[in-house]
Amino acid sequence: MxxxxxxxxxxxxxxxxxxxxxxxxxxxxxxxxxxxxxxxxxxxxxxxxxxxxxxxxxxxxxxxxxxxxxxxxxxxxxxxxxxxxxxxxxxxxxxxxxxxxxxxxxxxxLPELSFSTGEFDIALCSHFLFTYSEQFSEDFHLAAILEMCRVAKDVRVFPLLKNFTGKPSPYLEPIKEELGARGYKVTIEQVSYEFQRNGDRLLHITHTKSGNQ
Ligand SMILES: C[S@@+](CC[C@H](N)C(=O)[O-])C[C@H]1O[C@@H](n2cnc3c(N)ncnc32)[C@H](O)[C@@H]1O
Incomplete structure (x- = not known):
């Protein structure tokens, strides 16, 4: 994943x-x-x-x-x-x-964790963010991902589909854009695991050397 x-x-x-x-x-x-x-x-x-x-x-x-x-x-x-x-x-x-x-x-x-800034190398989230796009707002998603970025240098979220529709979450593109504007490196990557049809991609966010907001 x-x-x-x-x-x-x-x-x-x-x-x-x-x-x-x-x-x-x-x-x-x-x-x-x-x-x-x-x-x-x-x-x-x-x-x-x-x-x-x-x-x-x-x-x-x-x-x-x-x-x-x-x-x-x-x-x-x-x-x-x-x-x-x-x-x-x-x-x-x-x-x-x-x-x-x-x-x-x-x-x-999420969206608030008690861990220190940079405490982890990697933060993962599967089948919660994006998967529950109908239950949680775009603001919630952004705040949650920013919080994961605060506590870890490398953040990965899987899959990127809205609930069980097989379609990408409507929050994916705006969140990608917002994270990019805040100076994060954001990529969508193919993974080998696919159980939900079309659910074979993850959102990968890393900190850039110039810093993030
Ligand atoms: C479908 S499960 C996914 C569990 C696991 N990651 C997996 O892929 O099998 C979604 C999980 O998100 C948790 N959850 C709900 N609200 C949350 C929140 N605000 N912050 C973190 N986790 C939450 C639920 O309790 C549940 O265990």
């Missing part, structure tokens, strides 16, 4: 809107340094588990109904995707209690 290289895995990473994903657990196990933040981390492991169980049938029926909107390659069927996702969420659930204790999971919400 993020075109992360073996070298990137050695850098300090912030995962924003990380939810019940296994990235932190897997990276920690292989010696990486990741902090995940999400408002759902205020809940107990039991509450999160119940919520995962309750939403699972809805997600599965959503996938069946919208079958043609997805690329069935790595995941061969909705059932297969369901199994992979549940395994990832179980890895998250096992890691959540030690991870909270170690400060690897933090209750934080």
């Amino acid at each position: 993020f075109n992360l290289t073996p070298n990137d895995f050695k850098r300090s990473i912030l995962d924003c809107g990380a939810g019940p994903s296994s990235f932190n657990a897997q990276m920690t196990r292989s010696g990486g340094k990741v902090i995940s933040c999400d408002p759902i981390y205020q809940f107990t492991v039991e509450d999160i588990q119940k919520r995962i169980q309750a939403t699972y049938p809805m997600i599965m029926s959503g996938l069946e109904e919208n079958f043609a909107k997805f690329v069935w390659g790595d995941f061969i069927s909705p059932e297969h995707l369901g199994q992979v996702r549940m395994a990832a969420m179980n890895r998250f659930l096992e890691d959540f209690t030690p991870g909270i204790r170690e400060g690897r999971y933090q209750i934080q919400s």
Whole structure:
């Protein structure tokens, strides 16, 4: 999703809107340094588990109904995707209690983070910004991305589609322009992962030497 290289895995990473994903657990196990933040981390492991169980049938029926909107390659069927996702969420659930204790999971919400300026090498956000363009305004998106740029030198957001329409978010171009005007280097890059049809690009923002506003 993020075109992360073996070298990137050695850098300090912030995962924003990380939810019940296994990235932190897997990276920690292989010696990486990741902090995940999400408002759902205020809940107990039991509450999160119940919520995962309750939403699972809805997600599965959503996938069946919208079958043609997805690329069935790595995941061969909705059932297969369901199994992979549940395994990832179980890895998250096992890691959540030690991870909270170690400060690897933090209750934080964009567009304001408590981290210091430049604290991370990379900040990531998947399936939250742009994906929820109908729920969150353009101003929210810009503020959230600027906040990620404040805390990290390299920011990557994936995918760039508005909700589940298969169309680019209407915020993408204005935000790209605004970030460019503020002196950031902004590129849209192809990635190898495509599950949502047309959702195979990320927004990559880096700081330029001349500085940013
Ligand atoms: C669809 S999930 C994506 C989870 C994960 N990144 C992934 O790709 O599987 C969206 C996540 O955004 C989180 N979220 C909602 N509002 C947020 C906010 N203001 N700041 C950060 N995360 C938020 C939700 O709690 C949820 O876990």
